[in-house]
Amino acid sequence: MNKFHIRIGLILLGVVIGIWNFYILGIEWVAYHETKRSYSQTRALIQFSQSVGDFVHESQKERGLSAAYLGSNGDMQFKSSLMKQRLISDKKFLALLQRIRTLSRYSLPEKFHQSIKTSIDKQRQLGDIREQVINLEITASEEIDFYTELNANFLGLLPLSAKSAPTREIALRLYDNTLLVECTEKAAIERGTLANVFAAKRFDPGMYEKAISVHAIHQSCKQSFFDKASNNERTLYNAFFSHKLFQDSHRIYEQALSGNFSMGATKWFNHMTVNIDHLKTLHEKFDQLLEEDLSQLEKKTLLKHEIFLVGSFTYGFFMLLGAIYLVQQMFAMINTLRISSVVFDSNEGVLVADINGKIIRVNPAFEAISGYSESEVLGLTPALLKSGLNNNQFYKDMWNSLINKGFWNGEIYNRRKNGEIYPEYLSISAVRDEYRKITHYVGIFSDITAKKENEERIYRLAFYDPLTQLPNRRLLLERLEHALLKNERNQTYSMVAFIDLDNFKIVNDTKGHLVGDDLLKEAGNRLLEATRGEDTVARLGGDEFVILIEDLGSSRDHAFKIASDIGSKISLSLQKPFEIHEELFFITGSIGIAILHDYKQTVNEILAQADTAMYSAKESGKNTFRFFDSALQQKMLKKLExxxxxxxxxxxxxxxxxxxxxxxxxxxxxxxxxxxxxxxxxxxxxxxxxxxxxxxxxxxxxxxxxxxxxxxxxxxxxxxxxxxxxxxxxxxxxxxxxxxxxxxxxxxxxxxxxxxxxxxxxxxxxxxxxxxxxxxxxxxxxxxxxxxxxxxxxxxxxxxxxxxxxxxxxxxxxxxxxxxxxxxxxxxxxxxxxxxxxxxxxxxxxxxxxxxxxxxxxxxxxxxxxxxxxxxxxxxxxxxxxxxxxxxxxxxxxxx
Incomplete structure (x- = not known):
């Protein structure tokens, strides 16, 4: 090789290194600006979080004053305070909207924007609720539930915003701050609930249990925050919560439960407002610390990018010199690096298996979750964990995904060493060598028993009546929608029976709510016994029940005949005396029946028709059933007019x-x-x-x-x-x-x-x-x-x-x-x-x-x-x- 060839080689090498450096510079330049944008977005999200907290804080006060106003039956002092508070709440909401417009500059998940839209739609209902509060046309429990749902919608935006943080540490800090805002919400719910009780100077139906529940949820929230907070946050937390005000709150709560309402709604509201203001101050302090930490982290991160940009030219040269050495070392270390890339010290269970599926390594979390020690499972296959609840097709699909895609994740039921079956979330990845051949399988899993239980509990709360355990209005409406679609597809009839218990109010008022509640539960059981297992028996609230029965056939006359028989059966089931607390009660039912066939009807129209027919049954002397017709509807419209x-x-x-x-x-x-x-x-x-x-x-x-x-x-x-x-x-x-x-x-x-x-x-x-x-x-x-x-x-x-x-x-x-x-x-x-x-x-x-x-x-x-x-x-x-x-x-x- 002559000097010309050597020079050509060096020139080519220089060109390659130059092109590579410019390529790296371009990537790093884009990364530099993306980093700046990421931190700017996170700062905007923190400010958005603060605005959400400010609005929810004022909404909490409005909820408490509304509850006190309702409990006092329209006291003018509470009304004046409430009207002033509404102006403050609206001002904070406008500020929040400005923050939302600022976020539109950033690329955030569609789910986040959809959640914002849902929250704003919920806020638009506030005007109607406010009017009902002023006119005393709503109960304190309903008013508190509305504001609680409104605040929950906005607070639900905070965890979504945390997902967009640039680092896991910042995200966790945002989640912690979100939890503290939730604690202020729980405290505000307790403030509103007891403000209503102090104003009314008694526990209205359901308010005693609600007061206990909201207090327990408040305390649980604070404990949950303390458990998850960092050391610095805990120090600030302890400094705030050692204050005598927080200790007095529990003492006042205990006095209220014992029937001592001498403190009065105004003093209680002001006392709790000071507590909640302390919590908000603490939250603002955490946000301030978070912004400071974010600024420091941003400076460090950007400095690293800048250093990298400056040093990239030098790095290109040394990269070329070290490439040969790195290649030599790579093959020796690749298998070890492939296995070590899995974080064995995490709280999630980790299992590594060879190409034949034999276990070669597990971490301590695996031992804690499964109950097996590492020595007991080495050389065995993960099949020893099978519960038997997943069929062969499930495992076949899992292996097809591993082989074809290189990964699989999902929920699976496994069995511990002691025989207990538990649900887990499992992710399996196939590890390949330099020739793209699979050499190992790595499984990472976590026990999701608590998550499943929480999901079930949330589902029950969302879709079932807590007293009778029957489906509530929300689940009924979903099933009604499904029934309408089914009617259209199969050209069949269904029916809805609206049932109101006759003279229930007399029993409830004279014998107390414990007897009334047991009577409602027994009535629900009788309705279940009078219907089929696939039928829906729902409780709308109070003494109102609705039964949805599908598949009444394709003949209108036949459907009406079946509906009439069912109406008679339901009526007879309620005529038998109810034995509650060793005392007999005679409670009949007025039943309104609407036949479903026209799929163009809305579920609200169907319920209104059944309700109209029920009132016709009431007017006919009760203890009977009536079908809906247009004459009834005209009568009800005339009544409404x-x-x-x-x-x-x-x-x-x-x-x-x-x-x-x-x-x-x-x-x-x-x-x-x-x-x-x-x-x-x-x-x-x-x-x-x-x-x-x-x-x-x-x-x-x-x-x-x-x-x-x-x-x-x-x-x-x-x-x-x-x-x-x-x-x-x-x-x-x-x-x-x-x-x-x-x-x-x-x-x-x-x-x-x-x-x-x-x-x-x-x-x-x-x-x-x-x-x-x-x-x-x-x-x-x-x-x-x-x-x-x-x-x-x-x-x-x-x-x-x-x-x-x-x-x-x-x-x-x-x-x-x-x-x-x-x-x-x-x-x-x-x-x-x-x-x-x-x-x-x-x-x-x-x-x-x-x-x-x-x-x-x-x-x-x-x-x-x-x-x-x-x-x-x-x-x-x-x-x-x-x-x-x-x-x-x-x-x-x-x-x-």
């Missing part, structure tokens, strides 16, 4: 009192009964029989009742200026809900004082439906009102099953004989005799008597022959407006 306009009726002065005069046995006017009329500007006169039940159901009857009391007192004041009317009494009907409202007595006393009316002239009419509630409470209210001079009338006497006992138990002044008895007096001797018996009994008890519905002179003649009673009915006067009544009285006086 009535309910919608009912709330505006008072404000727009659409109500008016009419008066039906009452006459004594000398045919002189002795008073009147006030009857409400609704004059709607578009629909005209709406019957009380249509809107009063709706008002009773939605609670608006209390506001209507207050208006009636004020209007009646105003009328009595006007009568007091007329010599003929000044001694008249005016009867007003009092609904059970109005009577039991806490403000009822106050409203009465305020109005008789305002209008200077004698309470004895305002007669309060009640029906037997009131008297089946809390008897002792009702007696106390009636006696208190009697002490102020009010009088009571028992309306529709004779239509109940235990009316006679009420006359001795309650301080009535008057009873009104129901018009159904009066109507039949002239052609039914039994009705006439019964009326005489009622009058005789009332006279013995010293009660005044009013005969309702006197329409014929023959009825009046018979009643006059008995004597000593008052009359009311169309024979004397129909209900009149105030002006018409005044004109009639003037005409009567002029005739005299």
């Amino acid at each position: 009535c309910e919608k306009v009912l709330f505006n009726a008072l404000e727009e002065n659409q109500f008016q009192l009419f008066y039906q005069l009452q006459y004594n046995h000398q045919n002189e006017v002795s008073g009147a009964e006030a009857l409400i009329r609704w004059f709607h500007p578009e629909r005209g006169i709406i019957s009380p029989t249509e809107f009063i039940p709706i008002a009773e159901e939605n609670g608006f009857i209390t506001e209507i009742g207050k208006w009636i009391i004020a209007e009646a007192c105003r009328t009595l004041q006007e009568w007091s200026h007329d010599s003929h009317q000044k001694n008249w009494t005016l009867s007003i009907n009092i609904s059970p809900k109005q009577f039991l409202d806490e403000s009822f007595t106050t409203v009465l006393l305020e109005n008789v004082t305002t209008y200077s009316v004698s309470p004895s002239r305002l007669r309060l009419e009640v029906t037997e439906s009131l008297l089946i509630n809390d008897i002792e409470k009702i007696q106390n209210i009636m006696h208190r009102l009697k002490s102020h001079g009010f009088t009571f009338s028992l309306d529709d006497f004779g239509t109940g099953y235990s009316s006679l006992s009420y006359l001795n138990s309650f301080p009535f002044d008057e009873l009104k004989i129901d018009q159904s008895f009066i109507r039949n007096m002239n052609n039914d001797s039994h009705a006439s005799a019964l009326v005489r018996a009622i009058i005789t009994m009332a006279e013995v008890l010293g009660l005044e008597i009013v005969a309702e519905g006197v329409e014929l002179s023959e009825q009046h003649t018979i009643l006059q022959s008995i004597g000593g009673i008052h009359y009311q009915g169309y024979l004397f006067s129909k209900p009149l407006s105030k002006d018409d009544m005044h004109a009639m009285l003037l005409n009567n006086h002029s005739d005299l």
Whole structure:
């Protein structure tokens, strides 16, 4: 070889080294900028995490104030604080949105962006919840659950952001900080839950158990953080949590559980807010330390890149000189390096097998998980761990993946040395030599028993009712969707039965929630027994159950026949007496059935149809079932429309009192009964029989009742200026809900004082439906009102099953004989005799008597022959407006 060839060789070698150096420089330059972008992204994620924490922190306060406001039944002080807090929460949310827009510059996983969208969608529901809170249309438990889910959605973004950290250490630090934010959320849930309890000064149904649960979860979260935190974090943690405030919180919690609510909701809320602010301060300190560490790590990492860039030219030259030596050493060390590349000191079990599948090495974690020592398994195959739960096809697919792809991972069930079967997550990699031949297999696995148990527990909480263990609404809706698709595919029918337990509320209120809960569980068991194993029996909440039954065939008539048989079977199963705590209860069911066939229906439409049919069964006397039809739907729509306009009726002065005069046995006017009329500007006169039940159901009857009391007192004041009317009494009907409202007595006393009316002239009419509630409470209210001079009338006497006992138990002044008895007096001797018996009994008890519905002179003649009673009915006067009544009285006086 001459010098020319040597020079050519050197030039070629220089070109190769130069090209290689530029190639390395290019790669390193890209890596340098990618590193800078990675740290910038991580810093943005930390700031995003801080914004999430800030928003959740304010949302937590809003949840607590909302719970306290609900528990206090609308206290204005809490309302003022709540409105201010909402403004702060909205401000923090806007700041969070700005952080989210900043993150759009970075390439983050689609799952992360989707989770952000889901969280924002959840936040958009906040407006409706806020309105329900202000209007007291939501329970504290429901409000707390909504805010908890809202906060959980945003907190769920934090672990996703941690996955994008540049190093495992930073990721773990982000996860630790995320756990601390979760601890503040648990503390805030405890703050809101007990704020509601302190405000209500009692434990409402389910709140005692919830208070215990949220406290335990809070403490568990703090312990979990402490267990996972670094030494520096633990030092800061101990410094914060040695504060007396945190010790006092547990003491106050124990006092509340024992029934001591003296601290009050405001002090409790402020006390816990200080604690939570401490936690947030701690979180901010950790974020600050994390940012400092991140900056230092970034400087070190970038410095390494810069050094590498500068030294890459030199490295290229020495790389060429050392290449021969490295190649010589590589073959000697390659097998050892291949095995040593697996981290044997990890907490995961590691198993190394040769080409024949014989075990040649395991790590200590393998011994701890499997129970086998290394000496016991060397030379054996992993088959000794088989549980028998995975079939041959499973192992065949595993080996095909190993041979063709070089790896396999998934879940598998193995058996420990002691025989216990456990689930594990296993990853197997095939190790190849320089000729691409497989030389070893390395398996890395971890025991996922706890993970499986947690997944099962979470699944049960998400899809099953915790009381009855039946599917909840969420799982029911999923199965309904599936049933609709199945109906479309197979052209078959299915059915949904909506079941509401009759009179369950009476048992629950009188016997307590323990009896009520056991009764609900037994009812759920009976529904399961009345259906097939493949049918779905779900509990929506309260005493409402839904049954989904599929595959009723392709014939509509046949489907209705089967559905009718099932409805009868369900009804009969609930008619049998329930034996709860050695006491018998008779609880029937009202059942509404909707037939599924049209796949274009939505699941909510189907449930609404079944619910409508159930209300039809209720109106038919309960303890029966009804099918949904369009007429029912129109009826419910009419009811909803009535309910919608009912709330505006008072404000727009659409109500008016009419008066039906009452006459004594000398045919002189002795008073009147006030009857409400609704004059709607578009629909005209709406019957009380249509809107009063709706008002009773939605609670608006209390506001209507207050208006009636004020209007009646105003009328009595006007009568007091007329010599003929000044001694008249005016009867007003009092609904059970109005009577039991806490403000009822106050409203009465305020109005008789305002209008200077004698309470004895305002007669309060009640029906037997009131008297089946809390008897002792009702007696106390009636006696208190009697002490102020009010009088009571028992309306529709004779239509109940235990009316006679009420006359001795309650301080009535008057009873009104129901018009159904009066109507039949002239052609039914039994009705006439019964009326005489009622009058005789009332006279013995010293009660005044009013005969309702006197329409014929023959009825009046018979009643006059008995004597000593008052009359009311169309024979004397129909209900009149105030002006018409005044004109009639003037005409009567002029005739005299």
